[in-house]
Amino acid sequence: MTAVKISVPGTTANIGPGFDCLGAALTLHNHFVFSPLEGTDSTLEIRVTGLEADRVTADESNLAYQAFAKFYQHLGKTRPPVAIEIELGVPLARGLGSSATAIVGGLMGANQLAEKPLTQAELMQLAIEIEGHPDNVVPALLGGCRLAASEGSHWQICEIPWHSDIVPVVAIPDFELSTAEARKVLPTEYSRADAIFNPAHLGLLLRGLETGNSDWLRVGTLDRIHQPYRQTLIPGYDAVRQAALAAGAYGMTISGAGPTLLALSSPIQTAEVTSAMRTAWQGEGITSTVRSLQIDRSGATVG
Ligand SMILES: Nc1ncnc2c1ncn2[C@@H]1O[C@H](COP(=O)(O)OP(=O)(O)O)[C@@H](O)[C@H]1O
Numbered sequence: 001m002t003a004v005k006i007s008v009p010g011t012t013a014n015i016g017p018g019f020d021c022l023g024a025a026l027t028l029h030n031h032f033v034f035s036p037l038e039g040t041d042s043t044l045e046i047r048v049t050g051l052e053a054d055r056v057t058a059d060e061s062n063l064a065y066q067a068f069a070k071f072y073q074h075l076g077k078t079r080p081p082v083a084i085e086i087e088l089g090v091p092l093a094r095g096l097g098s099s100a101t102a103i104v105g106g107l108m109g110a111n112q113l114a115e116k117p118l119t120q121a122e123l124m125q126l127a128i129e130i131e132g133h134p135d136n137v138v139p140a141l142l143g144g145c146r147l148a149a150s151e152g153s154h155w156q157i158c159e160i161p162w163h164s165d166i167v168p169v170v171a172i173p174d175f176e177l178s179t180a181e182a183r184k185v186l187p188t189e190y191s192r193a194d195a196i197f198n199p200a201h202l203g204l205l206l207r208g209l210e211t212g213n214s215d216w217l218r219v220g221t222l223d224r225i226h227q228p229y230r231q232t233l234i235p236g237y238d239a240v241r242q243a244a245l246a247a248g249a250y251g252m253t254i255s256g257a258g259p260t261l262l263a264l265s266s267p268i269q270t271a272e273v274t275s276a277m278r279t280a281w282q283g284e285g286i287t288s289t290v291r292s293l294q295i296d297r298s299g300a301t302v303g
């Protein structure tokens with residue numbers, strides 16, 4: 001078997017009220033190459049290059065390798081010696097689904113090397129089990145904007161139309177916030193008012209994403225499940241939000257678990273929104289990279 005190349009897009013999960021169920025794939029990618037290790041005693045070699053490469057472990061704790069190992073454990077087979085090359089294009093621990101790329105990349109690499117014993121649906125199920133929620137691994141695997149809902153252990157996945165007039169603008173600050181930390185600040189119980197607020201706003205958001213209706217997008221990005229608790233972990237959140245809205249963004253949310261902030265903008269306002277978010281963060285003493293992206297339609301690809 002020769003080397004297998006996998007490309008996986010980063011994601012923006014939640015998009016406001018869609019906590020743990022809605023996410024979209026973005027046009028920024030991590031690349032993985034899996035090669036059988038032959039003619040050596042070592043069972044694992046990992047080389048990481050690209051963005052903040054020194055922050056990713058190159059041993060058995062590596063998340064892409066953990067997913068690779070989980071695949072063979074699931075099949076009840078011994079995992080083969082493997083060399084993994086990882087080229088990072090998705091910033092780490094910023095709420096852009098870097099962990100989802102590693103999980104999806106590891107599972108797909110293993111499946112290809114094993115000559116594809118699992119279907120895409122089975123890989124998706126394993127990816128959700130490893131990540132613990134579907135909203136980043138599902139779009140990373142399938143592409144597009146996806147809503148995931150479970151019935152017992154079975155998942156229904158629905159593609160959400162994303163209007164061409166909606167540009168995702170991501171403002172990525174130069175500090176990390178791990179998803180585990182950002183989940184710790186969430187309450188375990190919510191009021192009835194909050195339980196009503198979120199599905200109403202999610203419904204509005206989905207129609208807003210489909211139609212490009214600016215009022216539905218503005219109101220539909222509001223949320224009471226995670227953002228009110230997490231925004232305190234993101235210095236400058238209020239300033240960047242106000243700046244994005246004043247520059248004409250339809251709405252602004254925390255991307256994934258943060259700290260990246262996601263503005264939804266019309267194509268004509270994108271340059272202004274981008275510059276306003278960067279300047280607002282600068283005013284708080286925080287350096288950021290602000291990029292306007294597109295929705296990745298392909299998901300994880302081989303070759
Ligand atoms: N390409 C990769 N290969 C291996 N591990 C990765 C990769 N990308 C991310 N990770 C792991 O995932 C962690 C970040 O996950 P998480 O806190 O969920 O943030 P994110 O919002 O970026 O998914 C990193 O610190 C690293 O341990």
Ligand SMILES: N[C@@H](CCOP(=O)(O)O)C(=O)O
Nearest residue numbers: 013020095096097179256257
């Ligand atoms: N629903 C999850 C999404 C985490 O996404 P990530 O991109 O930060 O890994 C959450 O909000 O915790």
